[in-house]
Amino acid sequence: MxxxxxxxxxxxxxxxxxxxxxxxxxxxxxxxxxxxxxxxxxxxxxxxxxxxxxxxxxxxxxxxxxxxxxxxxxxxxxxxxxxxxxxxxxxxxxxxxxxxxxxxxxxxxxxxxxxxxxxxSFSFEQMLAQEHIPLRHVDEGVNVPMYRTSIDNQRAGRFGGKLVVSMRPMSGAHAVRAVQITSRFPAVHGAPIHIGSPAALGIRDLSRPDYGDAVSIHEHEVPVFWACGVTPQSALESAxxxxxxxxxxxxxxxxxxxxxxxxxx
Amino acid sequence: MxxxxxxxxxxxxxxxxxxxxxxxxxxxxxxxxxxxxxxxxxxxxxxxxxxxxxxxxxxxxxxxxxxxxxxxxxxxxxxxxxxxxxxxxxxxxxxxxxxxxxxxxxxxxxxxxxxxxxxxSFSFEQMLAQEHIPLRHVDEGVNVPMYRTSIDNQRAGRFGGKLVVSMRPMSGAHAVRAVQITSRFPAVHGAPIHIGSPAALGIRDLSRPDYGDAVSIHEHEVPVFWACGVTPQSALESAxxxxxxxxxxxxxxxxxxxxxxxxxx
CATH class of the missing domain: 3.40.1640.10 (PSTPO5379-like)
Structure with a gap:
């Protein structure tokens, strides 16, 4: 409050x-x-x-x-x-x-x-940037890439649908630090929900996001996935x-x- | 104390x-x-x-x-x-x-x-097991795989050498939780130092550990690397x-x- x-x-x-x-x-x-x-x-x-x-x-x-x-x-x-x-x-x-x-x-x-x-997620991106963790979509001047996953949301009445995630590629060391930083902020999506395999989330192609823009992923980087605020908007539409x-x-x-x-x- | x-x-x-x-x-x-x-x-x-x-x-x-x-x-x-x-x-x-x-x-x-x-690391493995995060080397009844990295330790007098890491493969969601759990235990190696690319640490082949035993890595899993207590023993030998x-x-x-x-x- x-x-x-x-x-x-x-x-x-x-x-x-x-x-x-x-x-x-x-x-x-x-x-x-x-x-x-x-x-x-x-x-x-x-x-x-x-x-x-x-x-x-x-x-x-x-x-x-x-x-x-x-x-x-x-x-x-x-x-x-x-x-x-x-x-x-x-x-x-x-x-x-x-x-x-x-x-x-x-x-x-x-x-x-x-x-x-x-x-x-703007809130936790601020915290990541303060620790000099590069955000690719910011560096490339585009919107963060977002993907509809195969994970069902918990249904409530007419509201359901699939979880939408945002993805930020980063080095393995930055991925660890990003978990630590964002875990402190459950009010703004908190920790990532997944690191690594897009296929495990039902995402076929990282270069074709469902929302936002594709970003480049460098050698040795891992994709880090956070639950995304587009999820409620998607639930709202589908209801x-x-x-x-x-x-x-x-x-x-x-x-x-x-x-x-x-x-x- | x-x-x-x-x-x-x-x-x-x-x-x-x-x-x-x-x-x-x-x-x-x-x-x-x-x-x-x-x-x-x-x-x-x-x-x-x-x-x-x-x-x-x-x-x-x-x-x-x-x-x-x-x-x-x-x-x-x-x-x-x-x-x-x-x-x-x-x-x-x-x-x-x-x-x-x-x-x-x-x-x-x-x-x-x-x-x-x-x-x-036995200490933090206990904490991971309590949250039902599977440990492959335990399930396969072998020693955890450990690797000499290309990362130089901070030198002190005759003691130097390379960082040795242990590796535990797990799902992307478990990797996130493992960071959260082990971050609380800096006295027993703390958070992973890296997630994902072995090559980024100078590790050529995960199936050929420098110490311990190889473990299988399942589809969609990421390798998670922790700093390892073999590092001081290695520094001791090389000194x-x-x-x-x-x-x-x-x-x-x-x-x-x-x-x-x-x-x-």
Missing amino acids: LHESQQSQESHDFRQRVRTRTFTGPTAGHCGGYAQANLAIVPAEFAGDFLRFCVSNPRACPLLGVSEAGQWNIPALGRDLDVRIDVPGYNVYRHGELCEQPVDLRELWRDDLVTFAIGC KLPFAIAHRPGHMLMTDIPNASLAAL | LHESQQSQESHDFRQRVRTRTFTGPTAGHCGGYAQANLAIVPAEFAGDFLRFCVSNPRACPLLGVSEAGQWNIPALGRDLDVRIDVPGYNVYRHGELCEQPVDLRELWRDDLVTFAIGC KLPFAIAHRPGHMLMTDIPNASLAAL
Whole structure:
């Protein structure tokens, strides 16, 4: 939970820039000390099942906060935060189909909407970068490669589907250190779920990710796989709810939570 | 350090069996809750450099205890412990050559000998087994495979040489968990130093270990490499001291230190 003293002018100011459309792009690399969140917004009638889906799949869906129905603030995530206007872009789904990509939800808002804020790998990437562990997708200026695995999520009501993972190739020594670092951050996906064989996860070809971009893998490197925040978005789509909203990929909600404060120890 | 209340009848009794030659074999699998130690015994004139070698190479040479010169007890390791007779077998080196393999050091003992007790992977293997992470060399009933790498140890006086590693193949998910578990135990080699490519460590062929026995590696498994307690023994041999003693491989010193008490957190 956020204490008054932890509240951040920097992340608060960033949200103001988003809100006023001064900032409109992907949020990677901004306010590096603060957690960004994946967003899932569902009608209250499905919120119980979606909450159960998240807590049953905590590696993919670590919850940073859940709103009261109809409320656009989540006080634990930031003062004056308004999920309707503080995200640079949204995906709106009707019956599982992506219908609109608005930049403002005020017109679409309903009194029964419940917002789920889910931890994002940007937080642990910050921790890896601080220890000079190179991130290939950052060095190559692309999105992290993500893959739909053959691993079933724990089902909850209509929400199920397959686990989606992100992959970062690195040296064997960096892989060890990356496990140690990310294990401290269960709120942002935590430790990798797998190192090494893509085939063991049902991934046929690392050069053909299902989401994001392929990256090069150097000699002697191992692929390291983390549970990914695209998993809940994928579950949301496949559940074919009459109405649901998520952030536009890469366009995250900036919170006032210092990444360092998410360390489990 | 060992508290009175932690002293163990079980490990104490085991040492009595060794001392009376009731037990004479390798110590793997005995008194599973207690730490076993690698032994290195050198004349005082080389003890300063060897101590510096250990503290400069803590992954390979984590010190559990060091004796006073001439003393055959290390109180931190166990009550009534006598390093001259409590180990089932010794290697005696003169000028780097293995000369004798006695089962008792009382005839050879000198007032200037300093004993180094170095943490052993048996301790962390116990922790891995408790979480049902299979250990291939245990399942196949052989010694763990060990390899001389191309990585130079930090030199201290005459002590140098290459890092020796042990290798355990496992699934990618078990590799992640093994990093987490062993990271808690820096006193017994701690986290792996590498996962994946043997070639990155200068290892040409996993099926031809330099020490121990080859084990099978299954599809989708990754080799996981830990710094190994053979490293100090190898440094001892290559230093060609006029006189030095080590335990016979696999024949370790049983201590009263509960493995669980070695957890860093």
